[in-house]
Amino acid sequence: MVNDVSDWPNVSIEDTEEQRAQAKKISDEIDDAIQRERRAKEEKRPPRKVLLLGPSQSGKSTLLKNFHLLFAPKSFHAEAEAWRAVIHLNLAQSVNFILDNLSTPNTISPGNKLFLRQDAGPDVGQLRIRLSPLRQVEISLNQCLTVEHEATPRRPISLYNNILRTEGTSKSSIRGGSAWKALAKSQTLHSSIKSELQKTRSILDACRDDIVSLWSDPAVREQLKKQGTTLEDSSVFFLDNAFRVAARDYIPTADDILRARLETIGVEEHRIVMETADAGEEWIFYDIEGSRGQRASWVPYFDDVHAIIFLVSMADFDQSLPDDPQVNRFADSFTLWKTVCENKLIAQTPVMLLLNKADLLQEKLSAGIFFAQFVKEFGDQPNDLKSVSKYFKTLFMAAHDIHSPKERRLFVQTTCAIDTQAMSLVLREVKEVILVAMLKGNMI
Numbered sequence: 001m002v003n004d005v006s007d008w009p010n011v012s013i014e015d016t017e018e019q020r021a022q023a024k025k026i027s028d029e030i031d032d033a034i035q036r037e038r039r040a041k042e043e044k045r046p047p048r049k050v051l052l053l054g055p056s057q058s059g060k061s062t063l064l065k066n067f068h069l070l071f072a073p074k075s076f077h078a079e080a081e082a083w084r085a086v087i088h089l090n091l092a093q094s095v096n097f098i099l100d101n102l103s104t105p106n107t108i109s110p111g112n113k114l115f116l117r118q119d120a121g122p123d124v125g126q127l128r129i130r131l132s133p134l135r136q137v138e139i140s141l142n143q144c145l146t147v148e149h150e151a152t153p154r155r156p157i158s159l160y161n162n163i164l165r166t167e168g169t170s171k172s173s174i175r176g177g178s179a180w181k182a183l184a185k186s187q188t189l190h191s192s193i194k195s196e197l198q199k200t201r202s203i204l205d206a207c208r209d210d211i212v213s214l215w216s217d218p219a220v221r222e223q224l225k226k227q228g229t230t231l232e233d234s235s236v237f238f239l240d241n242a243f244r245v246a247a248r249d250y251i252p253t254a255d256d257i258l259r260a261r262l263e264t265i266g267v268e269e270h271r272i273v274m275e276t277a278d279a280g281e282e283w284i285f286y287d288i289e290g291s292r293g294q295r296a297s298w299v300p301y302f303d304d305v306h307a308i309i310f311l312v313s314m315a316d317f318d319q320s321l322p323d324d325p326q327v328n329r330f331a332d333s334f335t336l337w338k339t340v341c342e343n344k345l346i347a348q349t350p351v352m353l354l355l356n357k358a359d360l361l362q363e364k365l366s367a368g369i370f371f372a373q374f375v376k377e378f379g380d381q382p383n384d385l386k387s388v389s390k391y392f393k394t395l396f397m398a399a400h401d402i403h404s405p406k407e408r409r410l411f412v413q414t415t416c417a418i419d420t421q422a423m424s425l426v427l428r429e430v431k432e433v434i435l436v437a438m439l440k441g442n443m444i
């Protein structure tokens, strides 16, 4: 029997600390084990796979950029340098396209305001000479963006094979894929590409006053308008912002990146590792080229994806297809939508429909372009955004219900893919719909 404290086992302060340290070690090990288990579970979790479908220029790649910006902002912003090259190419091509489409002084009729001007406006002949280095900028940037940047040095590519220009529109059509994004990694970039990029930035910087003069000249705009020459929206955006964009120290903003036009070629796979919600989770997007000749290449992806997002541009109703002037873009989108709906391979796959370019639709309707003039069935309904987008929604939903082989819920949303705030709400919802559908189908 222990009567005296001196008989107690020797429990010193050092012992207690040791025990505490031991307990902490065990607790840390348990925490580590839990973390490892969680990570192992996550690693086993298959990546979420999403297929982006829709006609050319409907906004598929822009939606993907929004997703990247929202859920993996660090890696999105890390690519800004690579996007700068795309934006500079967009700008140089737009200027060259304008100059190509303006009559030369030799071919204009006497009295043409543009060249025989009485006012103190810029002399386009002089601007043409001073802006001629932008031809080289276009060639160099095309080269930089079309080589494979990984370990190997540049692969010779015939530059202008990749540049398609349809009459009346300017088009930046360099090869897609993600190898060009290596331009963002300046540490590992081939020195010749680095110096080429620096040279193009210096030339653009030196030309920026002249670009602004050309684009702000009302006579230039007037002549382009008279000729029926239209520029793509992204061209107009970068020309409007030329002074900022052509500056030597320019770094693209998120808005600029969303506006940059880089036509998708074939089917591109993009992997996004989530940084915000569900950090570490991987999403794979298959971003496809929307032109008509490419649509058969989508099918192999149908039975391997968890969801399909189909985009339609609501603003294309007054345009025809670049590769077939007989076909109206609205009609083409609707036919394509029906084809996708009726496909048996995706009968069980959740489909989301985004009716995009609401801002451009609004602009066209406000400018007095009548939707009913191109889509007779619209009849005498009011020519406003609300009525036209409701018409789109009703028509596309009805087609979905009629043509789908099995009953399936459809998520429909009107969007403006260059509005990051509005898109963040839509994308959070889209993500939820996909995850719920995967859970229901035991795909997680």
Ligand SMILES: Nc1nc2c(ncn2[C@@H]2O[C@H](COP(=O)(O)OP(=O)(O)OP(=O)(O)O)[C@@H](O)[C@H]2O)c(=O)[nH]1
Residues within 6 Å of the ligand: 054, 055, 056, 057, 058, 059, 060, 061, 062, 063, 233, 234, 258, 259, 260, 261, 262, 263, 264, 265, 288, 289, 290, 291, 356, 357, 358, 359, 360, 415, 416, 417, 418
């Ligand atoms: N104003 C406006 N522009 C948009 C919108 N969505 C996309 N764009 C612009 O439209 C152009 C075409 O968009 P993309 O995302 O490249 O189109 P895509 O469907 O991927 O086209 P392909 O790759 O040719 O199949 C880009 O310059 C975008 O910035 C929108 O809602 N409003």
Ligand SMILES: [Mg+2]
Residues within 6 Å of the ligand: 060, 061, 062, 262, 263, 264, 287, 288, 289
């Ligand atoms: Mg694309």
